[in-house]
Amino acid sequence: MNIRVKVNGRLYEADVEPRTLLAYFLREQLNLTGTHIGCDTTTCGACTVLFDGKPIKSCTVLAVQADGHEVMTVEGLESNGQLHPLQSAFWEDHALQCGYCTPGMLMAAYGLLQTNPAPTDEEIREALSGNICRCTGYMNIVKAVQNAARQMAGENQEVIEEAAVSGTSTD
Amino acid sequence: MFPNAFKYEAPTSVDEAVRLMTEYGYDSKVLAGGQSLLPMMKLRIAAPAVLIDVNGIQDLKGWREADGKLRIGALVRHAELEHASELDDKYPLLSRTARWIADPPIRNRGTVCGSLVHADPGSDWGAAMIALRAEVEVQGTEGNRLIPIDEFFVDTFATSLNENELAVAVHVPTPGGPVAARYMKLERRAGDFAIAALAVHIVLDSEGRVAEGGIGIGACGPIPLRATKAEEALIGQPITEETIATVSRLVPEDADPADDLRGSAAYKRDLLRVFAARALREIAEELHGRVGNE
Numbered sequence: 051m052n053i054r055v056k057v058n059g060r061l062y063e064a065d066v067e068p069r070t071l072l073a074y075f076l077r078e079q080l081n082l083t084g085t086h087i088g089c090d091t092t093t094c095g096a097c098t099v100l101f102d103g104k105p106i107k108s109c110t111v112l113a114v115q116a117d118g119h120e121v122m123t124v125e126g127l128e129s130n131g132q133l134h135p136l137q138s139a140f141w142e143d144h145a146l147q148c149g150y151c152t153p154g155m156l157m158a159a160y161g162l163l164q165t166n167p168a169p170t171d172e173e174i175r176e177a178l179s180g181n182i183c184r185c186t187g188y189m190n191i192v193k194a195v196q197n198a199a200r201q202m203a204g205e206n207q208e209v210i211e212e213a214a215v216s217g218t219s220t221d
Numbered sequence: 222m223f224p225n226a227f228k229y230e231a232p233t234s235v236d237e238a239v240r241l242m243t244e245y246g247y248d249s250k251v252l253a254g255g256q257s258l259l260p261m262m263k264l265r266i267a268a269p270a271v272l273i274d275v276n277g278i279q280d281l282k283g284w285r286e287a288d289g290k291l292r293i294g295a296l297v298r299h300a301e302l303e304h305a306s307e308l309d310d311k312y313p314l315l316s317r318t319a320r321w322i323a324d325p326p327i328r329n330r331g332t333v334c335g336s337l338v339h340a341d342p343g344s345d346w347g348a349a350m351i352a353l354r355a356e357v358e359v360q361g362t363e364g365n366r367l368i369p370i371d372e373f374f375v376d377t378f379a380t381s382l383n384e385n386e387l388a389v390a391v392h393v394p395t396p397g398g399p400v401a402a403r404y405m406k407l408e409r410r411a412g413d414f415a416i417a418a419l420a421v422h423i424v425l426d427s428e429g430r431v432a433e434g435g436i437g438i439g440a441c442g443p444i445p446l447r448a449t450k451a452e453e454a455l456i457g458q459p460i461t462e463e464t465i466a467t468v469s470r471l472v473p474e475d476a477d478p479a480d481d482l483r484g485s486a487a488y489k490r491d492l493l494r495v496f497a498a499r500a501l502r503e504i505a506e507e508l509h510g511r512v513g514n515e
């Protein structure tokens with residue numbers, strides 16, 4: 051079947067078998083291997099991507115279901131060679147060891163910060179409860195998401211202040 | 222892991238979906254959120270020859286209130302009800318239940334109706350819809366019918382839906398007085414199905430007595446169950462410590478739990494008793510002061 055799907059802002063057209071799962075399509079047909087497959091049973095969350103802006107487990111959605119929809123993978127986080135604040139915070143705060151869970155953690159956290167830019171630790175833990183990490187013990191992951199949230203709020207603040215100084219409006 | 226090969230159909234109307242279901246019959250399966258069906262297909266427990274993906278049917282999306290009911294369309298996802306704060310006043314059990322289901326990414330895909338049709342005895346919506354005395358609206362070639370939730374679940378993974386009937390919505394009655402609800406669930410770890418779960422939905426009359434009392438039991442029998450004896454003892458009573466003690470002791474009497482990896486039957490029965498007491502106490506505290514004002 052032919053599908054048209056936007057991944058990280060780029061439109062792809064591809065021929066897929068109906069039984070192809072989105073995670074395998076991303077990895078094997080689009081070569082976006084940042085999305086990991088850990089359990090294949092909808093449990094671990096390593097395969098988490100955004101589907102129309104919301105985190106989902108891409109091992110449990112068919113690629114044909116993405117036809118006409120937008121997907122964002124971990125590769126879509128950095129822009130112009132600059133790591134996203136979440137990626138930098140994971141690095142700075144040692145929020146990963148083996149890194150297997152990291153793409154899923156980043157996407158679930160990204161999804162959270164889109165709707166809740168200043169979450170509590172409890173809200174972060176709830177948002178990441180479908181993502182399993184066997185290495186870190188989660189403490190540093192929660193810390194990194196907090197730091198990224200602060201950093202992103204600060205960036206927004208800077209933009210607003212710069213605009214105020216130069217007398218232009220942000221909107 | 223990937224499923225057996227299948228033919229993929231993506232109808233855009235309910236009529237077309239029903240026509241496809243009729244044409245393919247037993248060989249086909251409806252695909253809604255896919256959060257139960259796709260895992261089963263990957264494990265090859267299910268291997269339908271045809272998948273009828275209903276995600277593109279606009280008429281199945283969203284909810285609306287009309288004729289004393291809230292009609293929740295078949296494509297409403299768990300997460301939508303979790304975050305629908307505008308429904309909290311009249312239908313507090315919905316968000317209180319939704320937040321306990323699986324984990325956030327699964328809740329972004331899985332649907333309320335899919336969970337009911339899948340008919341897992343541990344379905345959180347199963348227990349909640351029993352408490353709410355919901356009805357499932359289904360459409361087949363002969364038209365629409367409403368199935369009361371007490372007639373909907375037949376056995377584990379079996380419902381009274383005919384082979385070519387599509388669940389199009391679930392209807393929840395609008396309460397006629399002050400309402401409060403609790404969803405109580407114990408799980409082995411975050412995101413798991415319940416060891417035992419209890420849904421309690423209470424509507425008071427102008428005298429502060431229980432006008433409607435619904436108690437649904439999850440994961441303690443072949444299907445979600447109603448705590449009939451406890452409901453009978455609750456109706457018409459003010460929620461006092463005495464009522465709470467009587468009612469909570471009666472709840473396990475309608476449960477039928479089994480010893481399994483999640484716990485012993487005796488443990489699950491006791492959980493239900495404790496859940497009932499906690500839920501009723503919290504509901505009484507919440508409604509106190511609003512009683513008689515409406």
Ligand SMILES: Cc1cc2nc3c(=O)[nH]c(=O)nc-3n(C[C@H](O)[C@H](O)[C@H](O)COP(=O)(O)OP(=O)(O)OC[C@H]3O[C@@H](n4cnc5c(N)ncnc54)[C@H](O)[C@@H]3O)c2cc1C
Pocket residue numbers: 091092093250251252253254255256257258259260295321322323324327330331332333334335336338339341343344345346386387388389412413414415
């Ligand atoms: C790891 C994991 C943990 C989970 N934990 C929980 C939990 O704690 N509590 C809980 O309640 N659930 C849990 N679930 C199940 C989840 O809630 C599913 O979303 C739900 O059971 C099925 O809904 P769905 O929309 O995904 O249905 P699907 O998987 O698409 O379909 C399920 C079945 O229903 C049929 N069907 C679906 N919609 C219709 C319709 N409109 N008309 C006719 N037939 C239909 C399908 O043909 C299929 O047989 C869990 C799932 C996973 C993978």
Ligand code: FES
Pocket residue numbers: 086087088089090091092093094095096097098107108109110
């Ligand atoms: S690979 Fe998808 S949840 Fe583990």
Ligand code: FES
Pocket residue numbers: 145146147148149150151152182183184185186
């Ligand atoms: S860093 Fe190894 S699983 Fe999370």
